[in-house]
Amino acid sequence: MTDAALSQAQELNRLLDLEFDALKRQELELFESLQPGKSELLEALVKSCPQPEALENDVALQPLRETLLTCRDIHRRNAMLIERKLETIRAALHSLRTGDSGSALEVYDRLGQVARFSKARGYQEV
Secondary structure: OOOHHHHHHHHHHHHHHHHHHHHOOOOOHHHHHHHHHHHHHHHHHHHHHHHHHHHHHHHHHHHHHHHHHHHHHHHHHHHHHHHHHHHHHHHHHHHHHHHOOEEEEEEEEEOOOEEEEEEOHHHHHH
């Protein structure tokens, strides 16, 4: 039972990495195509995985526990990337809707740092 769970956890780890690559490259079709397989693996893991107490205490289950923790961390990374992309989209939509002409303009200075200039002061400073 634990060999199946370890194999499923490793496959989930692989799928989560593929998911992250698809998100980075903004390949939403690939990202969407990975979701059913990920759901199936999660359902299978629920059935084949030992109880949390056993994962904590049994030394023989340490590789499975570590793989599951890695999957958790990768999933969190993917979720953060999705959230950042959503916030960027929301900000762009907000900017388009409001047409806020008093908002700060972000440009890069000579050192490659973000320099903020108010549009109210004019574009001569940029």
